[in-house]
Amino acid sequence: RTSAFRIAEVRPQVSGIVLKRNFTEGSDVEAGQSLYQIDPATYQADYDSAKGELAKSEAAAAIAHLTVKRYVPLVGTKYISQQEYDQAIADARQADAAVVAAKAAVESARINLAYTKVTSPISGRIGKSNVTEGALVTNGQSTELATVQQLDPIYVDVTQSSNDFMRLKQSVEQGNLHKDSASSTVQLVMENGQVYPIKGTLQFSDVTVDESTGSITLRAVFPNPQHSLLPGMFVRARIDEGVQPNAILVPQQGVTRTPRATQW
Known part of the structure; x- marks a missing residue:
């Protein structure tokens, strides 16, 4: 499917x-x-309000830093106490923190406005x-x-019996079946019997066996530029899982199939 x-x-x-x-x-x-x-009306108002609060915080911070600058010569001549000077520095730092918080509030309001x-x-x-x-x-x-839903490319999930899966895996390990590449090619047959013109690639096989059916799910990916394949369609897949080098080849015309699917 x-x-x-x-x-x-x-x-x-x-x-x-x-x-x-x-x-x-x-x-x-x-x-x-x-x-x-x-x-967006409410969120626009919140954004404008946040920008106003930022402007107020920046103005307060500017005054606080100007006060510290003016206090520098005064504390040296004892016109102000050291405590007053330390308090002015603390006020300036607090004003800077308020600016950071106001900027964060503006950014939060801007994001909410954009989300509308x-x-x-x-x-x-x-x-x-x-x-x-x-x-x-x-x-x-x-x-x-x-x-x-992204339809190009598109996934095709097919099932294979666990017996066939293990048989093929064993054949590859024993060298009786050779794979030309790391990924197997897959061909689709549509519901109307037509062959899909573009071949796909086998992506992975599931790591568990379905207990009810004894099968493994294989996933292939196909280019789908014309959106001919839509999610939920039933198709049949032909997977090229390898080549058996010592196999005996016969012409296709000489192969017949019995009602029980036995080939001769």
Whole structure:
């Protein structure tokens, strides 16, 4: 069965009312493309307020440092006490810390404002929207707004009996079967019987055997530039797992198959 190469469930990272949906269901979208617009009014106000607080903190820090600068000659001539000078230095450092905190608050508000534009995390094909314009969405909600699936390339998961897997592995180890490369090539036969024109590559085999079926799952990856393969399709795979050098070759026309799948 085929499955998407990557799947991204789009969820909001801030709460608010959905003002607009910016995509057509079933269309291809690019990573970073705007999908939804959440009402930014409150987050814009928070951002502007944070910038105002930063400006106040920077002004207070400037005055605090100017005070320290003015106190330097005065403490040497005893016009001010050492305690007053130390307090001025402490006030300046505290003002600097307030500037750092204000900058962090501005950055946090800027990020939240940016999150009101919900974008696609990956390039791929987007499915149906689970929300409409005017809906209230919340940060951390369990229901995704939409799902984006990368279809090029695409995965194909096939099963092989554990007996066949062990037999092939033993043949390779004993030298009876030679592999031309580290990765085996795979050919697909579509549901309508047509052969998929592009060959794929075997990526890996599962590390466990399915207890109910006694089979191992193998995963292959196929280029899918025309999106001819869609997730969930049933296909048949032909895996080129190696070459038996001492095998006896006969013409294909001379091979027949009995009803019990025995070849002659």
